[in-house]
Amino acid sequence: xxxxxxxxxxxxxxxxxxxxxxxxxxxxxxxxxxxxxxxxxxxxxxxxxxxxxxxxxxxxxxxxxxxxxxxxxxxxxxxxxxxxxxxxxxxxxxxxxxxxxxxxxxxxxxxxxxxxxxxxxxxxxxxxxxxxxxxxxxxxxxxxxxxxxxxxxxxxxxxxxxxxxxxxxxxxxxxxxxxxxxxxxxxxxxxxxxxxxxxxxxxxxxxxxxxxxxxxxxxxxxxxxxxxxxxxxxxxxxxxxxxxxxxx
Amino acid sequence: xxxxxxxxxxxxxxxxxxxxxxxxxxxxxxxxxxxxxxxxxxxxxxxxxxxxxxxxxxxxxxxxxxxxxxxxxxxxxxxxxxxxxxxxxxxxxxxxxxxxxxxxxxxxxxxxxxxxxxxxxxxxxxxxxxxxxxxxxxxxxxxxxxxxxxxxxxxxxxxxxxxxxxxxxxxxxxxxxxxxxxxxxxxxxxxxxxxxxxxxxxxxxxxxxxxxxxxxxxxxxxxxxxxxxxxxxxxxxxxxxxxxxxxxxxxxxxxxxxxxxxxxxxxxxxxxxxxxxxxxxxxxxxxxxxxxxxxxxxxxxxxxxxxxxxxxxxxxxxxxxxxxxxxxxxxxxxxxxxxxxxxxxxxxxxxxxxxxxxxxxxxxxxxxxx
Numbered sequence: 001x002x003x004x005x006x007x008x009x010x011x012x013x014x015x016x017x018x019x020x021x022x023x024x025x026x027x028x029x030x031x032x033x034x035x036x037x038x039x040x041x042x043x044x045x046x047x048x049x050x051x052x053x054x055x056x057x058x059x060x061x062x063x064x065x066x067x068x069x070x071x072x073x074x075x076x077x078x079x080x081x082x083x084x085x086x087x088x089x090x091x092x093x094x095x096x097x098x099x100x101x102x103x104x105x106x107x108x109x110x111x112x113x114x115x116x117x118x119x120x121x122x123x124x125x126x127x128x129x130x131x132x133x134x135x136x137x138x139x140x141x142x143x144x145x146x147x148x149x150x151x152x153x154x155x156x157x158x159x160x161x162x163x164x165x166x167x168x169x170x171x172x173x174x175x176x177x178x179x180x181x182x183x184x185x186x187x188x189x190x191x192x193x194x195x196x197x198x199x200x201x202x203x204x205x206x207x208x209x210x211x212x213x214x215x216x217x218x219x220x221x222x223x224x225x226x227x228x229x230x231x232x233x234x235x236x237x238x239x240x241x242x243x244x245x246x247x248x
Numbered sequence: 249x250x251x252x253x254x255x256x257x258x259x260x261x262x263x264x265x266x267x268x269x270x271x272x273x274x275x276x277x278x279x280x281x282x283x284x285x286x287x288x289x290x291x292x293x294x295x296x297x298x299x300x301x302x303x304x305x306x307x308x309x310x311x312x313x314x315x316x317x318x319x320x321x322x323x324x325x326x327x328x329x330x331x332x333x334x335x336x337x338x339x340x341x342x343x344x345x346x347x348x349x350x351x352x353x354x355x356x357x358x359x360x361x362x363x364x365x366x367x368x369x370x371x372x373x374x375x376x377x378x379x380x381x382x383x384x385x386x387x388x389x390x391x392x393x394x395x396x397x398x399x400x401x402x403x404x405x406x407x408x409x410x411x412x413x414x415x416x417x418x419x420x421x422x423x424x425x426x427x428x429x430x431x432x433x434x435x436x437x438x439x440x441x442x443x444x445x446x447x448x449x450x451x452x453x454x455x456x457x458x459x460x461x462x463x464x465x466x467x468x469x470x471x472x473x474x475x476x477x478x479x480x481x482x483x484x485x486x487x488x489x490x491x492x493x494x495x496x497x498x499x500x501x502x503x504x505x506x507x508x509x510x511x512x513x514x515x516x517x518x519x520x521x522x523x524x525x526x527x528x529x530x531x532x533x534x535x536x537x538x539x540x541x542x543x544x545x546x547x548x549x550x551x552x553x554x555x556x557x558x559x560x561x562x563x564x565x566x567x568x569x570x571x572x573x574x575x576x577x578x579x580x581x582x583x584x585x586x587x588x589x590x591x592x593x594x595x596x597x598x599x600x601x602x603x604x605x606x607x608x609x610x611x612x613x614x615x616x617x618x
Contacts (some may be wrong), residue, residue: 115509123509138582145590165565169574173589174595189554202563 005246006147008140009133010163012043014153015184019211019239021049022132022227026236026243028085029227032126035075035088035119039112039143040133041102042149044092046145050078050226054094062093064115065107071115072122073170079225088123115148127247136170144171149178149246151208155185156195161202168205180208182242187213209242211235260309265303269315273299273341274322297411298418299376302347305419306428308352336386343379347371359429365438367424372415380408416446432531435501442496447487458529461602500532502526509540518548 007023009016017040024034038046038061047054057076059069071090077239079087093099116128130143144150150171154160164181171179181199186192196207215234276296300319304312320341325331351371359365384404387394420439423429429439508522520541527537577583 003452108584113593120254136577138586141577141583141586145586161563161565162569165567165570166573166577169570170577173574173578179595189551189556198563202565232589 002126002128002194003149003247004116004128004130005148005149005151006130006143007151007153008144008167009153009160010136010167011160012134014134014155014160015211017049017131018226019048019128019153019184021225022047022239023243023246024031024127025081025225026227026239027127027129027247028081028087029244030209030240031082031084032130033084033086033088033104033124034127035090035091035123035125036129036131038092038131039157040131041092041139041140042099042133044094046131047089047091047094049113050089051224052076052078052089052091057067057091057094058157059060060091060093062098062102064090065089065092065102065111071119075119075123088117088119088125090119106138109127109145112142113146136167141170141174144176145236147176149180150176150242151182151246152179152205153182153184156183156187156190165203170201178248179205180246181205182208183210185213205237208245209238211238262307265307266311266314269299269311269603270318271304272296273315273319274326275325277320278326280452291515294411295414295418298342298415298422300341301372301415301419302422303347304345304349305352305356305371306346306426307349309346309349311341311396312347312352314345316340316345317342334391336391340379340383343382344375347375347378359423359435360432362434362438365420365429365435368419368429369416369442372419373412376408376412376415380404380411391472393579412419413446413450417443427530430530433533436531437495438496444491445489454507462605474599499533502529502537505534506536506540509537509544513540518545 007016007020010024024036027034029202036046038044040046041062044114047057059074061074063069064071064074074090075088076091077086078089079085118127119125130147132140132143134140152167152171154164168179168181181203183195183199186195190210192210199207212235214233226233227239230236273296276299279295280294280296300312300316303315315337320338321331324334324337327601348371351367356364356367356371359368384396388396420429420442422438424431429435505526506523509520512518512522523537523541527534527541529537578587
């Protein structure tokens, strides 16, 4: 039985795409078949994490939404673990014309849902991860509405707090079954337990993990998958725990 | 026992100090006459000559002068020469305390640097020259007990050299002992080198003199002297080498410890037991170790302060603004339609899943969470 998980942050620069990619690999390493959908059509980026060359992308999510192809034609296998674990990536188009077109006309939730359902059944996907666009525009709300789990990423930062509070409330109104907060780029000086308690109290939402501000992670930032490069790193273990918890 | 804590004696105390020092000096003068230089049988080896010098440098001109003057008088009396016979030598011995006393009076308080060390050694040489010069001149013009210039080689020069050499070795030793000379890298190197030079001179001179003295009739005497000097040179080179190795270690060991301490600070360890002996030293390494230790505790304090600040950090949310923003979104037609659709999707997917479960496996935990 498969799960749809949206990964969202109110503002950019929280490490959302990075966390999504790492979470995907971590789930695949557990033997699951994972599909990452880049619905951040306005500013796609996660393909860089998986070192997918834009020239090798024949069909993107945009092409599916305009009826140019079937959804399974857009999925690119980007990671293989043993015989079972897989990560597929459905990228967004990098062409500015395509981006402008989506911005102008938008797309239909029914179609998006069909796409998700089809890819899940065609590729026997266990977990569908949706990398959303920051903010709360219509497409993002659509992704959240279709999800079983919403993972909100935030930094310890006043503006992130305010935006996250709004997102949590909106997601609650849209009746997302499960919601978690993940605090990223938290300096070591913060007391972990206390930060978790305070965040849970302020947002009335469980905190799934506190990830430190790591120089190694910064260095690798958008240039490779951290959990692959540093299999024994505490951050890798932490992401593994997030993967476990998110599966329920 | 730091010198800055010794108060200069006044009144009765000064008198007691002068009298006891003079007695010690006189006693030593009277009974050390058996140490004779081989080349000058009339000149005693008198290590106590540094006493008035030392007291003058530490306590000032009066203490220095009177110790030398009275001490020599007491020594002469004990030897049976009479109290006033060689009065010129009382003055000479007084000068041994007077000149360094004047240096003290004019501000030579503590020797930390090479410059001050050189000043001190210059005073040593000057004091010897002036003191013996005064005594000789007084003899020439008033007492007329010696023949000049014959006595120049037989005892004036030997006496001068003996006293200078002894002062060179012993004065710094005493001053180090009372911490008038503070051991810094500069003074340490200077001390070691000056002692090294002095020992080279003394050892080679003594060796040569002994050879000549013991084998005066032999034709081979001068050749033998060269051999001895050669052997002495080799010994001195070896000893000098050993001393330099030791010296190098004295400098590099603390550097290694300081490096270790820096690495520990880097790793967030602020106790630094590696500096325990080092920061008690008075030299530059000791100062650096002290600074490093205080730096570490400052860093630790700052870090703790930051941690406390962070613990107090609050997550502040403007609830009014939040409500406004939420309302703006959820009250839009788009949102209402979306919610309606989402509800529909969830119901159908739940039905799908339940059917799926019925078809496949017995109900498991996952179904309840969705």
